[in-house]
Every structure is written in C-alpha cells, then in structure tokens.
Amino acid sequence: MFPILSVMTYIPLLGMIIILALPRNNPNLVRWVAVGVTAIPLALGVYLYLSFDRSTASMQFVEQFDWIKPFNIQYYMGIDGLSIPMVLLTVLLTFLCVIASWGIETGVKGYYAMFLFLETGMMGVFCALDFFLFFVFWEIMLLPMYFLIGIWGGKEKVYAAIKFFLYTLFGSVLMLLVMVGMYYYSEPHTFNLLQLAQGHMFLGKTVVLFGHQLPVDKLFWIGLFIGFAIKVPVWPFHTWLPWAHVEAPTAVSVILAGVLLKMGTYGILRMNYPILPEATLWAAEFMMVLGIINILYGAFCAMAQKDLKKLVAYSSVSHMGYVMVGMASFTTAGVNGAVLQMFNHGTSTAMLFLLVGVIYDRAHHRWIVKPDGSKGFGGIAAVVPVYTGIMAIALFASLGLPGLSGFISEALVFLGAFSNPRFQTYVVIGSLGILLGAAYLLWMFMRVFLGPLNEEYKDLKDMNFREVFTLMPLCALVIILGVYPMPVLNLMGSTIEKLLTLFS
Structure with missing residues (x-):
C-alpha cells in the first residue's frame, strides 16, 4: 500500500533540503519551490478526505513496522476521525502561509526551510500512533518555531522565542517522564498508543514518590495534562502566547493559532482520554472549570487590548476554552463540538491574523488606540472596502454569528455541556464569554473601520490578488461550514462515539 501519511510528512523535509541547496541570490525561486512542495501534501490531503x-x-x-526493536519502539502511523480534521487543517494552512510569507525579504532561504521543517513536525504529531514517535515529532516542531519567532520576529522577538521555548520544553519534560513511566508500568512494555489504551492498564497501580504512595494513573494524567495544557494554552500556562503571537511574523502567528494550539487539545483526546479514562472522569470538573476560566479570562484580556494582534491572541485563549468545555462534558454533542471548534477556530483565527498582517504591511503599526490615547485607524472602510468585507466575515465567524462556522461548534459545545446536569451552572457562567466576545470584536471593528476617515490613511491601498487568494479558501470554509457543518462532523462521528463508550 502507498505510504501516503509518510509521504505527506517527509515531502516538506525533502523540500527543506532542496531549498538549502538553492542559490542565495534568487529568493523568488526559493518561494516558488516552497509553494510547490507544500502543494503536494495539500493535494494528498484532498485525496485522504475523499x-x-x-x-x-x-x-x-x-x-507499521519495528523501528527500535529491543525496546518495542515502532514506526506506527495512522489516522482516524480525530486526526484527519487536524491533518487537513495543517496542510491547508501551511500552503496558504507559504504564499502569505512572500513579503519576507531577509534570510528567505532559512525562513522557508524552517517553515517546511515545521510542517513535518506538525504532520507527524497528528499521525503518530507510537508514544515515542509522537514525542520525537512533538520536539521536532519546537525547534523551527523557536527560530521563526527568534530570527524573523518583531522588536521583542528574543524574549518571546525563549519564553515559548522554555514553556514548551517544561511540558515536554513532563511528557517524557510520563512516557517512560507508561513504558515501565505497561505489560508487555510498549509505546503503542492503541495497546496502551486497551484494558485500563494503569488502574490500581501505585508508585512511591517522596515517601508517599500515589496512584500511577492520576500522576500520569496530571503530567500529560500539564504538558498539553501549556500548548492549548490553558490558564495559568498561557502567558507565553500573547508574546509569541505579537512578535512572530504573520504566517507564523497563523500556524501558531491555527495548528499548534490544537495539538494540546488533540493530545488530551488522543492520550488522556483513551489511555486513562478513570483519571479523566476524576478530573472532569477540574477541566470544565479551567475551560470556563479560559473563556472569561481570555475575553476580558482581549477587551483591554489596544494592539490588534494582541486582541486576536487573547481571543484565541478564550476560544480554546470552548474546546475544553466541550471535551469535559463527555457527551456526543460536546466532544463533536469541541473537535469542530478546533477546526473552525483554526480557519477563522487564521483569517484574522492574515488580515492583521495585511494592514500592518501598509500602516506599519497595529494600534486600535495608540499608546498616547490618539486614534490608531478610523473610518478606513471607505478606502479599503474589500479588506473591510473580508474582515467582517472573519470577525462575525469568530464571535459565533449564526450562518458562519463559529456558531455551530459553540452551540454544540454548550448543548453537550448543558445536557450533563453537573455542569449546567458552569455553562450559564461560560455563556457570558459569547457576549464579551461580541463586545471586544465589535468595539475593534468600530474603532478601526467605521466613523470619519482618519486623514492619515486616505491613501491606504486595498488588498492585492495574492492577499485575497490566501484568504479565499478560508473564507469559503467559514461560510460553508457555518451553513452545513457535516463535511467535518461526518469525519469524526464514529471515532468520537467509540471514544465515549469508555466513559458510559
């Protein structure tokens, strides 16, 4: 059988080697090679979907084949309904981001090489079914991200890159400890995620740490959860995110919000749920509370921002809270809504970051209100109508307007969570997040686009063909999935049903 997942994973790595071999004095050739290389996984992704x-x-x-046989480490790749939406999101956003990065002028070769290396890491995380292999890809992804922020970022790029690196590395260390522990406590010893998920392997086992006897499954659950929660990011592990977003180049912000945050929630659903179901049920209320805090805290922080990019960054914290709430509900509607929200947030927030990048390229700032209190923009809808229209679609999708993609996933999340009597109070509190979301997004839209035109921006140019081209596929997805979400829901229905039988 044709190894389609391996081809999708390693073609970008091959592309990286080709790009590093190209002459430095021809940046356009580098750009076109990167476009060609990322188009291959995208085309294969369409085949996967069909x-x-x-x-x-x-x-x-x-x-599947043996990789490091003495330790029962396998090269094991495969996808199910949980991973295919994330794989499709990864290949689509990477392709669009390569085109959106056309304006990068310094170190073009290095930039695109790192970007392709990042795609290999992301694809591997979503396809790996062996814990050891998963961990290798998880770490691969960290390095290019560090360089992309640290070399091509903004003024505070070094601080942002180091903060991102240290936070994620802390999570990785915990994950490594859990991986070693799972291997040691599993019988027979294995890293195979599907074998680890059979028969409640760690239930009733204990370990003595610091003189206390502790249940292994709960320790493993906490270690994995913190490792993944840093990526989501779940409050209070979120402080790296606004820095990383604000300093990262536009395309890197898109990948960060669109794909990397989803790896955290994907990891929880792929590992914590099937391997440690009892511990997951034990922690359900804890997850629900963290989800509600994320929704409200992210929304309040977004309301306080004067920088467009920071506002979108905090809105991501808020929106990932909905994913946590859906996951913690243990209902079909809730978990389906959570995975759909992962996909929908990936498309709508990618649009928002791309759009912030477009205005930054022209005005060289992102202020809604400048630090001295004067107007940042104002009334620019009159001079950039196409830009304003696309921004309106992205904003309304993000705030959950019926008819656009954000509404369906948030509705399913609340529907699922409310049908669990334990969580009805939390749902009522969490629904405030929808109001707050509308408040900060509409406030931003009014300040930037409506009202009298700020004369400083009367010569702003509207979007060019390349910029419109990168946004059109996302725009189409946001509208189509808002009206008819079944193309994505159909993919994951069977997998989520099977996952939830562990908790019935």
Missing part, C-alpha cells in the same frame, strides 16, 4: 471511510472508528492508512 477516500476516508467515515463509517469506521478504526485507524486508516496505517503504516
């Missing part, structure tokens, strides 16, 4: 069997919950397109 040939994916939606009726089964088992792994598909599986590739």
Whole structure:
C-alpha cells in the first residue's frame, strides 16, 4: 500500500533540503519551490478526505513496522476521525502561509526551510500512533518555531522565542517522564498508543514518590495534562502566547493559532482520554472549570487590548476554552463540538491574523488606540472596502454569528455541556464569554473601520490578488461550514462515539 501519511510528512523535509541547496541570490525561486512542495501534501490531503471511510472508528492508512526493536519502539502511523480534521487543517494552512510569507525579504532561504521543517513536525504529531514517535515529532516542531519567532520576529522577538521555548520544553519534560513511566508500568512494555489504551492498564497501580504512595494513573494524567495544557494554552500556562503571537511574523502567528494550539487539545483526546479514562472522569470538573476560566479570562484580556494582534491572541485563549468545555462534558454533542471548534477556530483565527498582517504591511503599526490615547485607524472602510468585507466575515465567524462556522461548534459545545446536569451552572457562567466576545470584536471593528476617515490613511491601498487568494479558501470554509457543518462532523462521528463508550 502507498505510504501516503509518510509521504505527506517527509515531502516538506525533502523540500527543506532542496531549498538549502538553492542559490542565495534568487529568493523568488526559493518561494516558488516552497509553494510547490507544500502543494503536494495539500493535494494528498484532498485525496485522504475523499477516500476516508467515515463509517469506521478504526485507524486508516496505517503504516507499521519495528523501528527500535529491543525496546518495542515502532514506526506506527495512522489516522482516524480525530486526526484527519487536524491533518487537513495543517496542510491547508501551511500552503496558504507559504504564499502569505512572500513579503519576507531577509534570510528567505532559512525562513522557508524552517517553515517546511515545521510542517513535518506538525504532520507527524497528528499521525503518530507510537508514544515515542509522537514525542520525537512533538520536539521536532519546537525547534523551527523557536527560530521563526527568534530570527524573523518583531522588536521583542528574543524574549518571546525563549519564553515559548522554555514553556514548551517544561511540558515536554513532563511528557517524557510520563512516557517512560507508561513504558515501565505497561505489560508487555510498549509505546503503542492503541495497546496502551486497551484494558485500563494503569488502574490500581501505585508508585512511591517522596515517601508517599500515589496512584500511577492520576500522576500520569496530571503530567500529560500539564504538558498539553501549556500548548492549548490553558490558564495559568498561557502567558507565553500573547508574546509569541505579537512578535512572530504573520504566517507564523497563523500556524501558531491555527495548528499548534490544537495539538494540546488533540493530545488530551488522543492520550488522556483513551489511555486513562478513570483519571479523566476524576478530573472532569477540574477541566470544565479551567475551560470556563479560559473563556472569561481570555475575553476580558482581549477587551483591554489596544494592539490588534494582541486582541486576536487573547481571543484565541478564550476560544480554546470552548474546546475544553466541550471535551469535559463527555457527551456526543460536546466532544463533536469541541473537535469542530478546533477546526473552525483554526480557519477563522487564521483569517484574522492574515488580515492583521495585511494592514500592518501598509500602516506599519497595529494600534486600535495608540499608546498616547490618539486614534490608531478610523473610518478606513471607505478606502479599503474589500479588506473591510473580508474582515467582517472573519470577525462575525469568530464571535459565533449564526450562518458562519463559529456558531455551530459553540452551540454544540454548550448543548453537550448543558445536557450533563453537573455542569449546567458552569455553562450559564461560560455563556457570558459569547457576549464579551461580541463586545471586544465589535468595539475593534468600530474603532478601526467605521466613523470619519482618519486623514492619515486616505491613501491606504486595498488588498492585492495574492492577499485575497490566501484568504479565499478560508473564507469559503467559514461560510460553508457555518451553513452545513457535516463535511467535518461526518469525519469524526464514529471515532468520537467509540471514544465515549469508555466513559458510559
């Protein structure tokens, strides 16, 4: 059988090697090679989508062979309904981001090489079914991200890159400890995620730490959860995110919000849920509370921002809270809503970051209100109508307007959570987040686009063809999935049903 997942994962790595071999004095050639290389996984992603069997919950397109045999480490790749939406999001956003990065002038070769390396790491995380392999890809992803922020970022790029690196590394250390522990406590010793998820392997086992006897499954759950929560990011592990977003180049912000944050929630659903179901139920209320805090805290922080990019960054913290709430509900509607929200947030927030990048390229600032209290923009809808229209679609999708993608996923999340009597109070409190979301997004829209035109910006140029081209596929997805979400919901239905049987 054709190893389609491996090809999708390693073609970008091959592209990186080709780009590093190209002459430095021809940046356009580098750009076109990067576009060509990222188009291959995108085309294969379309094939995956069309040939994916939606009726089964088992792994598909599986590739499996022994890798490091003495330790039972396998090269094991495969996708199910949980991973395919994330794989499709990854290949689409990477392709669009390569085109959106056309304006990068310094170190073009290094930039695109790192970007392709990042795609290999992201693809691997979503396809790996062996914990050791998963961990390798998780770490691979960290390095290019560090360089992309630290070399091509803004004024405070070094601080932002180091903060991102240290936070994520702390999570990785915990994950490494859990991985070693799971291998040691599993019988027979294995890193295979599907074998680890069979038969409640760690229930009732204990370990003595610092003179106390502790249950292994709960320790593993906490270690994994913190490792993944840093990526989501769940409050209070979120402080790296606004810095990383504000300092990162536009395309890197898009990947960060669109794909990297989803790895945290994906990891929880792929590992904590099936491998440690009892511990997950034990922590359900804790997850729900953190989700509600994320929704409200992110929204209040977004309301206080004067920088467009920081506002969108904090809105991501808020929106990932909905994913946590849906996951903690343990209902079909809630978990489906959570995974759909992961996908929908990836498209709408990618649009917002791309749009902030467009205005920054022209005005060289992102202030809604300048630090001295004067107007940042104002009334620019009159001079950039196309830009304003696309921004309106992205904003309304983000705040959950019916008819656009954000509404369906948030509605399913609340529907699922409310149907669990334990969580009804939390849902009522969390629904405030929708009001706050509308408040900060509409406030921003009014300040920037409506009202009398700020004369400073009367010569602003509207979007060019390349910029419109990068936004059109996302715009189409936001509208289509808002009206008819089944193309994504169909993919994951069987897998989520099977996952939830562990908790019934």
